[in-house]
Amino acid sequence: xxxxxxxxxxxxxxxxxxxxxxxxxxxxxxxxxxxxxxxxxxxxxxxxxxxxxxxxxxxxxxxxxxxxxxxxxxxxxxxxxxxxxxxxxxxxxxxxxxxxxxxxxxxxxxxxxxxxxxxxxxxxxxxxxxxxxxxxxxxxxxxxxxxxxxxxxxxxxxxxxxxxxxxxxxxxxxxxxxxxxxxxxxxxxxxxxxxxxxxxxxxxxxxxxxxxxxxxxxxxxxxxxxxxxxxxxxxxxxxxxxxxxxxxxxxxxxxxxxxxxxxxxxxxxxxxxxxxxxxxxxxxxxxxxxxxxxxxxxxxxxxxxxxxxxxxxxxxxxxxxxxxxxxxxxxxxxxxxxxxxxxxxxxxxxxxxxxxxxxxxxxxxxxxxxxxxxxxxxxxxxxxxxxxxxxxxxxxxxxxxxxxxxxxxxxxxxxxxxxxxxxxxxx
Numbered sequence: 001x002x003x004x005x006x007x008x009x010x011x012x013x014x015x016x017x018x019x020x021x022x023x024x025x026x027x028x029x030x031x032x033x034x035x036x037x038x039x040x041x042x043x044x045x046x047x048x049x050x051x052x053x054x055x056x057x058x059x060x061x062x063x064x065x066x067x068x069x070x071x072x073x074x075x076x077x078x079x080x081x082x083x084x085x086x087x088x089x090x091x092x093x094x095x096x097x098x099x100x101x102x103x104x105x106x107x108x109x110x111x112x113x114x115x116x117x118x119x120x121x122x123x124x125x126x127x128x129x130x131x132x133x134x135x136x137x138x139x140x141x142x143x144x145x146x147x148x149x150x151x152x153x154x155x156x157x158x159x160x161x162x163x164x165x166x167x168x169x170x171x172x173x174x175x176x177x178x179x180x181x182x183x184x185x186x187x188x189x190x191x192x193x194x195x196x197x198x199x200x201x202x203x204x205x206x207x208x209x210x211x212x213x214x215x216x217x218x219x220x221x222x223x224x225x226x227x228x229x230x231x232x233x234x235x236x237x238x239x240x241x242x243x244x245x246x247x248x249x250x251x252x253x254x255x256x257x258x259x260x261x262x263x264x265x266x267x268x269x270x271x272x273x274x275x276x277x278x279x280x281x282x283x284x285x286x287x288x289x290x291x292x293x294x295x296x297x298x299x300x301x302x303x304x305x306x307x308x309x310x311x312x313x314x315x316x317x318x319x320x321x322x323x324x325x326x327x328x329x330x331x332x333x334x335x336x337x338x339x340x341x342x343x344x345x346x347x348x349x350x351x352x353x354x355x356x357x358x359x360x361x362x363x364x365x366x367x368x369x370x371x372x373x374x375x376x377x378x379x380x381x382x383x384x385x386x387x388x389x390x391x392x393x394x395x396x397x398x399x400x401x402x403x404x405x406x407x408x409x410x411x412x413x414x415x416x417x418x419x420x421x422x423x424x425x426x427x
Contacts, residue, residue, distance in 0.1 A: 004338035005423055013424050020417040024370065027410055032371030034407040039190075039349035039395040041264050044318050048311065049262035055302040060295065068294035074285050075278070076268075077294050079301030084270030086308055087225050088256045090240045095272050096281065099292045102257035102269035106221065107146055109253050109271065112284050113181070113217055114150060118277050119250060123215040125152075125180050133219075134172060134182035136164040138352060138380030138391045140190040143183045143221070147382075154382040155179065159189070163196035166203040170210055177212035181219055187236045188224035191352040191380050191393040193345020198237040205242035208251035218243075220254040224348040226312050227260065229320045233309075234346050240272065249274040258300055260349065261311065268292075268300050322396040322404055326351050329405075333412035339419040351394040352380075359418050360389045366414040372407050 008016065060069050062077045075081065076097025085092040098105050109118075114131065117124035125131045132153040135144060139159070147154055155172060158165045163186065173179050184204060186196040196204070208216045220239055228234060243249040252274075258267035271281065304311060327344055330353070334340045343352045355363060361377040368374070375393045378384035394411070396404055 002336050004336070005419060006338065008423070010424070013420055017417070017420045017424060020413065020420060024366070024413055024417055027413065028370040030371070032406065032410065034371055034399065034403055034410065035373045036395050036399060036404075036407050036411075037373045037375045038398065039260075040398040041260050042318065042398050042400065045260075045315055045397070046263060048314050048318075049303070052262060052299050052303050055299050056295065060298070062294070062298055066294070068298045071290040073291050073294055074282050074289070076292060077297050077301070079305060080268055080294075080297035083258075083268070083301050083305055083308075084256060084272065086305070087258075088222055088240075088254050088270060088272045089225075089238055090254065090272045094240070094274065094278065095270055096278060096285075097292070097297055098269045098271065100257075100259070100265060100267050100269065100296070102221070102223065102255045102259065103142055103146070105269045105271050106143075106219065106255055107150075108284070108288075109255075109281065110146065110150060110152075110181075110219070112281060113215070114152070116280070116284065117215065118217065118253075118280050119215075120276070120280050125215060128178055128180070128213075130178040132176070132179045134164075134169060134179060135382055136183065136189075137382070138191055138386075138393070139183065140185055140221070141375075141379045141384075143219075144382040147183070152180075153178075156382065157182075159192055159194065161194050163189070163194060163200035164204070166200050169207065170203065173207055173211040173213070173216065175212065179211070180213050180215055181217040182207065184218060184220050185224070186220060186222055186239065187234070188227060188345055188348025190223070190348065191343075191350040191391075193343045193348045193350060193352065195234055195236055201237035201239050202242045202246075205239045205252060206246040206248055208248045209246060216251055218252045220252060222254055222256050223260075225256055226308060227315070227349065228312060228347040229316050229323060230346050231309075231313060231316070250276050253277060258304070261308075261315070262300060262303070266296065268297055319397060321401060322399070323351065325401065325404055326394060326396045326408055329408035329412055334415060337416065337419070340415055349395060349397055351396065353392040353394055355390045355392065355415060356419060356422060357388045357390045359415075359422060360386060360392050363411075363414045363418045364392065366418060367410055370410060370414075372410045372414075374411070
């Protein structure tokens with residue numbers, strides 16, 4: 001298989017289909033149980049943070065004397081806010097350190113924008129008969145599920161290697177006052193792994209100056225801000241500084257967390273915003289809680305402050321071989337056939353694979369039938385509807401290298417077999 005599939009004769013295609021079908025049948029008899037469906041850290045990654053249990057060592061007092069065992073500190077303890085500042089590259093004064101889930105903080109912020117509003121005045125999304133949010137695609141399924149659950153419509157915009165299509169975004173927000181915001185994963189975007197260019201960052205930071213809606217918000221989910229695979233780390237332009245320069249800081253809310261830095265289910269989530277927005281969020285937080293888990297905040301701050309990059313380099317040492325293995329198999333098994341394209345991220349948690357149109361559901365079903373679970377087709381689009389049915393998100397992190405190698409053998413086999421059959425059906 002050393003030439004594009006489009007150059008194969010019908011006879012060659014039939015021979016190849018028979019060979020691949022036999023191989024697929026053999027794989028089906030191996031009773032595999034493999035899973036590349038979710039971007040979860042592996043056990044070896046989690047082990048890097050076992051020292052969290054020791055850093056408290058009976059000392060429950062923060063640097064300012066706060067007893068973290070007690071109530072209070074809605075914005076989080078100073079050390080934890082500084083950790084969030086280091087991750088998101090903003091001043092600590094602009095950070096709220098919360099509980100273990102940045103997703104819950106996103107739900108909280110969008111709900112606040114929808115009902116009381118983020119600015120302490122008449123502006124609230126609920127005042128509009130229709131509320132829409134822009135969703136770059138392919139994108140993050142949990143953003144889509146959250147948005148849909150709150151009754152907000154989604155308008156897709158195309159992703160490019162530099163980030164979302166800025167011209168498309170600007171045209172939409174200028175023309176439609178019901179468009180109230182945009183979801184962004186700016187560094188190692190889920191699932192493509194791209195990093196937004198400086199021009200895209202600056203353009204998105206300035207959207208509220210162009211938007212027909214006076215309550216437009218950029219929802220900047222920098223989930224993979226420090227999840228580099230190679231060092232020196234790739235840089236991302238500062239949306240915080242750009243928003244300040246364009247006088248739009250009250251319309252940008254950033255999110256981050258330690259969920260894939262330390263313990264996935266026991267980290268800290270962060271919000272970063274202007275003081276005006278933070279004050280409104282703190283007011284709403286006060287109706288929900290008397291303070292987040294400050295013991296957890298303190299142990300994270302003691303464990304990571306001053307050694308965050310060292311810790312992430314250790315994470316990269318574990319993850320880099322997995323991503324390189326995935327890319328090796330995609331290149332060696334699919335490149336010459338010219339039947340797919342994929343991203344080559346330098347960080348984050350995913351590889352995005354695009355097949356010929358109409359094949360994603362088929363390939364995922366074929367893989368499932370022989371013991372490989374992938375993220376369901378359409379997951380990277382709102383409502384699970386991929387209009388081209390061609391995108392597959394590969395999540396290499398949770399499997400060990402041996403499992404991952406078998407999984408990539410199965411995946412590339414399914415892609416080849418489905419592509420050959422597709423071409424035969426079209427001849």
